Amino acid sequence: MSGTEDNTPDDTVPRFLDAGEAALVVEFGSDVDPGISARVLALDAALSDRAPDGIRELVPTYRSLMIHYDPLRLSRDALAGQVMECLAAPAAKAASPAHWTVPCCYDPPCGEDAKEIASLLGIAADSLVERHAAATYRAYMYGFAPGYTYLGGLPPEIAVPRRPSPRGSHAPGAVLIGGGLCSISTFAMPTGWYVIGRTPERLYAPEREKPFLLEPGDTITFEPVDAAAFEALSRRAASGEVVARGPARCRPA
Amino acid sequence: MPAGLTILAAGPGSTVQDAGRVGYLRYGVTGAGPMDPFAHALANRAVGNPAEAAAIEISLGGIELTVDGGAATVALAGGSFAVSLDGQVLPSAVVAELQPGARLKVRPGAAGAWCYLAVAGGIALPPVLGSVSTHIRTGMGGLGGRALQAGDRLPISSALPAFHEAGAIVTPMLDRPPDRIRVIPGPQDDHFAPDQMEAFLAGPWTVSPRSDRMAYFLGGPTLKHRRGHDITSDGIAMGAIQVPGSGEPIVLMADRQSTGGYPKIATIIGADLGRFAQARPGTSLSFEAVTHADAVAARAQEQAFLGGCIPVEPLVRTHFPPEFLLGLNLVDGVVDARS
Numbered sequence: 001m002s003g004t005e006d007n008t009p010d011d012t013v014p015r016f017l018d019a020g021e022a023a024l025v026v027e028f029g030s031d032v033d034p035g036i037s038a039r040v041l042a043l044d045a046a047l048s049d050r051a052p053d054g055i056r057e058l059v060p061t062y063r064s065l066m067i068h069y070d071p072l073r074l075s076r077d078a079l080a081g082q083v084m085e086c087l088a089a090p091a092a093k094a095a096s097p098a099h100w101t102v103p104c105c106y107d108p109p110c111g112e113d114a115k116e117i118a119s120l121l122g123i124a125a126d127s128l129v130e131r132h133a134a135a136t137y138r139a140y141m142y143g144f145a146p147g148y149t150y151l152g153g154l155p156p157e158i159a160v161p162r163r164p165s166p167r168g169s170h171a172p173g174a175v176l177i178g179g180g181l182c183s184i185s186t187f188a189m190p191t192g193w194y195v196i197g198r199t200p201e202r203l204y205a206p207e208r209e210k211p212f213l214l215e216p217g218d219t220i221t222f223e224p225v226d227a228a229a230f231e232a233l234s235r236r237a238a239s240g241e242v243v244a245r246g247p248a249r250c251r252p253a
Numbered sequence: 254m255p256a257g258l259t260i261l262a263a264g265p266g267s268t269v270q271d272a273g274r275v276g277y278l279r280y281g282v283t284g285a286g287p288m289d290p291f292a293h294a295l296a297n298r299a300v301g302n303p304a305e306a307a308a309i310e311i312s313l314g315g316i317e318l319t320v321d322g323g324a325a326t327v328a329l330a331g332g333s334f335a336v337s338l339d340g341q342v343l344p345s346a347v348v349a350e351l352q353p354g355a356r357l358k359v360r361p362g363a364a365g366a367w368c369y370l371a372v373a374g375g376i377a378l379p380p381v382l383g384s385v386s387t388h389i390r391t392g393m394g395g396l397g398g399r400a401l402q403a404g405d406r407l408p409i410s411s412a413l414p415a416f417h418e419a420g421a422i423v424t425p426m427l428d429r430p431p432d433r434i435r436v437i438p439g440p441q442d443d444h445f446a447p448d449q450m451e452a453f454l455a456g457p458w459t460v461s462p463r464s465d466r467m468a469y470f471l472g473g474p475t476l477k478h479r480r481g482h483d484i485t486s487d488g489i490a491m492g493a494i495q496v497p498g499s500g501e502p503i504v505l506m507a508d509r510q511s512t513g514g515y516p517k518i519a520t521i522i523g524a525d526l527g528r529f530a531q532a533r534p535g536t537s538l539s540f541e542a543v544t545h546a547d548a549v550a551a552r553a554q555e556q557a558f559l560g561g562c563i564p565v566e567p568l569v570r571t572h573f574p575p576e577f578l579l580g581l582n583l584v585d586g587v588v589d590a591r592s
Contacts, residue, residue: 066488
């Protein structure tokens with residue numbers, strides 16, 4: 001379990017691991033780390049760009065890229081060869097991450113666990129919100145549920161571990177912290193994390209042309225809004241509007 | 254109104270599934286799709302559909318349905334379920350013509366946990382993210398994102414002509430006892446010492462009643478990790494066998510989450526996913542490690558079979574109800590000695 005400080009990610013050759021005969025894991029490291037994530041996303045972008053026949057889908061995670069493929073159309077060796085070529089070539093069309101300003105209501109009942117987190121950390125609730133909203137987060141990956149996004153960049157001074165046991169269901173759009181990370185949930189469900197706030201934005205909106213707002217690698221800041229603004233933005237989001245502010249090309253017409 | 258299948262009765266857990274939702278795992282969307290991809294494809298191919306077409310996945314809860322608005326040709330394939338059409342017993346793998354109002358009953362039979370009902374032309378439902386596969390946990394796809402229930406009507410797409418011989422689907426490819434399942438070690442086999450890998454392969458493992466479309470839980474020896482059970486989450490393929498802290502393996506199936514954080518000791522090969530999925534709770538099984546090349550060869554054999562002509566043989570009557578026997582002139586040719 002080598003860390004990345006004594007092991008420059010760009011110099012390491014990734015490991016190729018079979019997950020059955022129809023999925024190959026290209027693993028760049030074992031940790032949650034921005035450098036490792038950048039290499040995963042660069043390979044993801046390069047392979048998407050080449051789109052070799054036989055690749056079914058690509059799943060970027062914190063530290064590896066899972067390539068689902070049809071081994072009857074693309075052999076493992078040919079696929080590994082494509083990956084090596086992508087790694088050797090300078091990232092010609094590397095992903096250009098977007099930055100999003102995502103509205104977030106921290107007031108109760110939106111930030112229903114904010115007081116509990118503040119008391120766990122021994123800081124004032126205002127200070128917790130201030131620090132959470134001051135940080136820039138990076139979307140590492142999706143997982144768990146459609147549109148459920150894992151974000152790195154939580155300031156260490158407000159990092160809390162996961163709950164010892166899960167709490168009851170939270171609202172859709174809950175902004176959570178736990179396990180040293182931040183996440184945005186899309187569906188109401190129980191969680192082992194803490195609810196620090198709630199966003200009116202919908203990271204998964206099936207009726208939109210682009211149903212998922214964020215791409216892995218995008219950066220995010222949270223903009224505090226009060227309960228009245230939250231309600232107003234929620235109504236607009238429910239009608240399909242994107243209420244987060246993002247790059248111009250992604251703004252609704 | 255175009256022809257449609259109407260559900261008359263359904264136990265829990267029968268759903269509409271096509272080959273699965275492809276391209277959205279990266280956004281956290283479960284692929285869903287059939288638990289037994291081979292049987293799903295076979296049922297579709299037997300009625301002339303593309304292998305990926307939407308079909309009904311019938312659970313151990315069973316189903317009873319009828320057709321209205323026209324006749325329909327259906328095929329059933331999967332486990333050895335008990336099938337009857339208007340009271341007449343049919344083989345468990347069969348192509349049959351359903352006349353309007355006919356009642357088709359499919360109940361658990363001798364073996365197997367899933368059975369697929371494909372209808373010529375396919376089931377016409379609106380796709381969600383490119384697929385009609387049902388994922389109940391997120392309410393996505395199928396009919397309202399839920400399991401089928403009495404009163405549901407599934408319109409039949411008339412895009413394909415229905416021309417098929419009725420009969421039994423006869424192939425050794427459906428003879429798949431789930432006692433020995435082939436796997437490729439990894440992706441995290443290095444988290445287990447060699448003796449733990451041996452213990453994993455030997456088992457024997459018993460499929461737990463907790464099992465569902467998301468995962469099958471296995472009971473047996475307790476496996477030990479070399480260095481903890483917590484890893485940084487990575488992707489999960491269907492058939493991945495993860496070992497959590499309890500040391501009891503969990504096999505992740507069609508409704509699995511796209512990523513997860515336990516070491517995965519091995520992955521079931523594609524050609525044995527259906528064989529494994531058909532293992533009912535209580536089934537005892539072991540695993541066999543094979544090479545990547547072996548797994549590709551097995552997959553190629555399945556694909557070649559599905560790409561060819563599906564063997565259908567005329568029905569041979571195995572059940573003789575009294576009305577049927579009385580209708581036969583069994584005394585013809587008997588000579589009256591008194592005359």
